[in-house]
Amino acid sequence: MFAGIIERVCSVAAVRPAADAVRLEVDLGDLLDDLELGASVAINGVCLTLAERRGSVGGFDVVPETWRVTSLSSLQAGDPVNVERSLRVGDRLEGHFVQGHVDGVGKIDRVQRDQGEYKIWVSADAGLMRYLVRKGSVALDGTSLTIVDVQENRFSVALIPTTLERTVLGLRRPGDSINIETDILARLIVAQLEALTGSADRAASGGLTWERLQESGFLT
Numbered sequence: 001m002f003a004g005i006i007e008r009v010c011s012v013a014a015v016r017p018a019a020d021a022v023r024l025e026v027d028l029g030d031l032l033d034d035l036e037l038g039a040s041v042a043i044n045g046v047c048l049t050l051a052e053r054r055g056s057v058g059g060f061d062v063v064p065e066t067w068r069v070t071s072l073s074s075l076q077a078g079d080p081v082n083v084e085r086s087l088r089v090g091d092r093l094e095g096h097f098v099q100g101h102v103d104g105v106g107k108i109d110r111v112q113r114d115q116g117e118y119k120i121w122v123s124a125d126a127g128l129m130r131y132l133v134r135k136g137s138v139a140l141d142g143t144s145l146t147i148v149d150v151q152e153n154r155f156s157v158a159l160i161p162t163t164l165e166r167t168v169l170g171l172r173r174p175g176d177s178i179n180i181e182t183d184i185l186a187r188l189i190v191a192q193l194e195a196l197t198g199s200a201d202r203a204a205s206g207g208l209t210w211e212r213l214q215e216s217g218f219l220t
Contacts, residue, residue: 009167024059025057028057031085036050109121109174111174
């Protein structure tokens, strides 16, 4: 489990394809000092397991499924990546709960700079948009952010100077791919509503009633 607060931007040392997995090597610097083999680390929002230590470089095996469904497949040696080590019991939670399980890959649609405001617009498919609400949480490349605008097939987030300086998001340009993880609470709520009504379409068309909510224990 992660908080979506990026600890450092690190560089990809090497990408080594193999038969069963891709070995992604990242120069973690002193972040590697207290990491044991088997530790969980989020790289651009993808939870990976530390499989090798060599100097300041950590090696991670990326299985084919993860390679296909995340933007990690576009990485090359020298590319910057967001890095966050997993939460420890007692850590302060300053973002939101991020699992490191990417739901899909979006595209940067627009970078908007207006009157001191910096926003990026991300296009996403309908399967992801259903979990995104205005002022809700989302993780982009592992960074915990608050959603500003929601349209039919895209959404926006506002970035403060600190986020621009301390994450890879300040380097993103229109057309770039970006990992999206929706809020686990939003996913649970949607799943529960669909279980109550039979489908999202029924919920939208009035299939969910006060009586049904009361029967299911949501109201007393």
